[in-house]
Amino acid sequence: MQYKGVLSNCSVINVATGDVRKQQSIAIALDGTIAKIGPSDADFFASLPIGSAELLLDCQGGFVIPGLIDCHVRVTAFTGNFAVLERTSPSYVTACALRELEATLKRGITTIRDAGGADHGLARALQENICQGPRLLFCGKALSQTGGHGDQRAPGDFVKAFDCTCAGLGRICDGDAQVRKAARDEIRKGATHIKVMAGGGVASPTDRITSTQFSLMELKAIVEEAQAANIHLGRFSAFKLQR
Known part of the structure; x- marks a missing residue:
């Protein structure tokens, strides 16, 4: 699966539980939807196809919430x-x-x-x-x-x-x-x-x-x-x- 880009170093809000997960990365699919969320570590980026993270945005700990x-x-x-x-x-x-x-x-x-x-x-x-x-x-x-x-x-x-x-x-x-x-x-x-x-x-x-x-x-x-x-x-x- 190809990805449009990756948001790294995010603080992700779980709206179901109210919890905040820090230092997360989000892979964005080609259609603009969220395809994958995980810790911002080497394993996360290693799981992505080569070239998928060419568009990488460091959110610097900023919060990511649903639209x-x-x-x-x-x-x-x-x-x-x-x-x-x-x-x-x-x-x-x-x-x-x-x-x-x-x-x-x-x-x-x-x-x-x-x-x-x-x-x-x-x-x-x-x-x-x-x-x-x-x-x-x-x-x-x-x-x-x-x-x-x-x-x-x-x-x-x-x-x-x-x-x-x-x-x-x-x-x-x-x-x-x-x-x-x-x-x-x-x-x-x-x-x-x-x-x-x-x-x-x-x-x-x-x-x-x-x-x-x-x-x-x-x-x-x-x-x-x-x-x-x-x-x-x-x-x-x-x-x-x-x-």
Whole structure:
């Protein structure tokens, strides 16, 4: 078996027991997975094929832990003013997202679940190694009712809500037919989960943070579509469903 390289002189955390093993070496397989862990001694390196340790990194006693998972991120949200995203060039938003994805990976996070904004294009760029970043699970656009957490129009705005082609985080849908179509459309575009704005939030201008959103019939329709596609829902709680 060939190896991509070896990390030597590591402190390895056993997450099952909480123990720390010092002065360990880790052999990395060609696909990037961990193939072998053992003490940093002559026997470990003698067991490797010739040339396997050409890429050798001395960790100098540094800690090595499993990749972290962030279950709630928005890599396209370069600003906390989400309404600005809907008026910003998608290419600029993408450039900012690529920068954030690389920074996220360097922080030790190897899988992220995006809660609105990221799409199949970013996931494909990561899969094809066009850019550096963690594995990306995405919902596309989060589903929001009119005047809900995903509706970024101010009280004085009388324009129609932006459609789903902009760089915003959410899409507006009301009633059984619209929520089903919105869920199906995000699934069509490759969503690994459906994000539902089922309650108010601080980042939206017209809803109260304590408000409940979508009717039970609408929520049930979204759940049915997610179940039919065998994917997950990004935001549901017993409290929300039992109101």
